[in-house]
Amino acid sequence: MEKTRVLHVVREAEGGMKKHLLSILNGLNKDKYQLAVGCSFDKKTTDDLREDGVSVYCVDICDGINFKKDFVAIKKLRAIIDDFRPHIIHFHGAKASSVGRLASLGYNLKIVVTVHNFPNYKNMNKIKKYFYLTINKYLNxxxxxxxxxxxxxxxxxxxxxxxxxxxVRVVYNCIDMPQFISTPLNLREKYDIAxxxxxxxxxxxxxxxKGVQDLIEALNILRGKxxxxxxxxxxxPYMEYLKEMVGELKLDNVEFLGFIEDIFKFLSSIDIFVLPSRSEGFGISVAEAMALGVPVIATDVGGxxxxxxxxxxxIIVxxxxxxxxxxxxxxxxxxxxLRNKFSKKGKEYILSNFSKEKMIKELDLLYDELRRK
Incomplete structure (x- = not known):
């Protein structure tokens, strides 16, 4: 039987969206699916995907509206569709789904869109909101x-x-736990923390x-406690502002580490995990911390x-x-x-409800349904 050809498309992305997509590309059965991705991932990620049998097409989908770049991306995506000839095309995130669905017009394809974050309509003026809603309602x-x-x-x-x-169906992000957790970062020794x-x-x-400014304010409140x-x-883009905030408050117990490739290595080095988000589609870093048995505090937003x-x-605040x-x-x-309780209960809950196997099974069922239509 012919393999189902699925093309995934994503804008430049790190963090949860990228992890989610890589888990899908690595997890789907290669005997059943022929997979491709249109992306602008780094060379290592691209090489790893190709080694795993995934076709990688380079396409630059920018954030925000840029008619020139968007036109180039649409033209490139149509060329990718012509070359790969997918049965299903699966877009990730608002920008990729807008540009990608415009590029898909006129093709006999099954189209899937994954929504990773909340629509930002409340922060748009009336004209911009009308423009986006009109386009999205048509494309939907x-x-x-x-x-x-x-x-x-x-x-x-x-x-x-x-x-x-x-x-619209809900498919939770999975926690794709590595088989072996690398040696922790040993932050306590490196930064001479008592x-x-x-x-x-x-x-x-x-x-x-992401509300990191609220965490810094909280740390200031905790001074001496x-x-x-x-x-x-x-x-x-908010890093310099946050660093200035730390300096103005004269906090000497905050360190910005920048992007960390092996996030599990970092999470296994901490005592408590805090995510102070003001908006969050899912909160994969919370689930990753819980999967490692790290007690968590997070906010009552989104997923x-x-x-x-x-x-x-x-704890939810x-x-x-x-x-x-x-x-x-x-x-x-x-x-x-309480820390021990949250450590045990959190790990149990994540491993039972957010496994990679469960996510892949649900997407597999969706793709089967679409092929039958």
Missing amino acids: KKTDAVVAVSYALKNAVVDEESIPSDK SDTFIIGCVARLIPS IKAFVFIAGDG IPEIVKNDENG KSEAPKDLANAIEVLALNED
């Missing part, structure tokens, strides 16, 4: 299935873009919506409450509330029994 009619990575995201896109609910000081970790793209040192892993059950396997965040950190730091 040309789309065979929409995948949301959390129920919170599903509800948002159904409400904002008037997509029929039965067209044994009675708690190491707090945060993994985030450094943009305002507990001994803590915060390591922030991630990069982004996070679908992962963290307050006072059962972690309000977003944009540094005082609440500071209080949660203090409570967890001073209660060893």
Whole structure:
């Protein structure tokens, strides 16, 4: 029987979206599927994919609207479709799905879109919002299935873009645990941190919506109450602002590590994980920390409450509330029994509900349904 040819398309991406896509490309059965990806990944990732039998096409899909670059990307994607001849084309993220679906017009393809983040309509002016909604509502009619990575995201896109609910299915991101965890970073020794000081970790793209500024405020509130040192892993345009904020508050217990390739190596080096997001489609770094048995504190936004059950396997606090965040950190730091409880319960919950096998099975069923239509 002929293999099902599936082309995945993504804009330049790191973090959760990239991890999610790589888990799919590595996890789908290569005896059943012929896979390709249109992307602008780094050379190592590209080489690894090709070694695994995935065809890689280089295409640059920029963020935001740029008519010249978008036209070039549409032209390139049409050339990729002509070359690979997919049965199914699967877009990841808002920009790739907009440009990609325009490129797919006129082809006899089954189209899937995965929504990774919340629509940003509330921050748009009326004209821009009307423009985006008009285009998306038109393209949604040309789309065979929409995948949301959390129920919170599903509800948002159904409400904002008037997509029929039965067209949107939830497929959670998986936690693709490595077979072997590398040696921890040994942050305590490297930065000469005392044994009675708690190491707090945060993994985030450094943009305002990730709320790292609230974690810094919380650390300032905790001054003199507990001994803590915060390591922030991630990069982004907000880094300089956050560094200036740390300097103005005269905090000497915050370190920015930049982008870290092996995130499990970092997570296995910390005592408590905090994600202070103001907006979050899923929150994969929270789930990764829990899978390693790291007790977590996160905010009540997006898909996070679908992962963290307050006072059962972690602590949930309000977003944009540094005082609440500071209080949660203090409570967890001073209660060893609670940390042990969250460590055990969190790991159990993640490994039971967010496995790679479960995610791949659900996508496999979706692709089968589309091929039969």
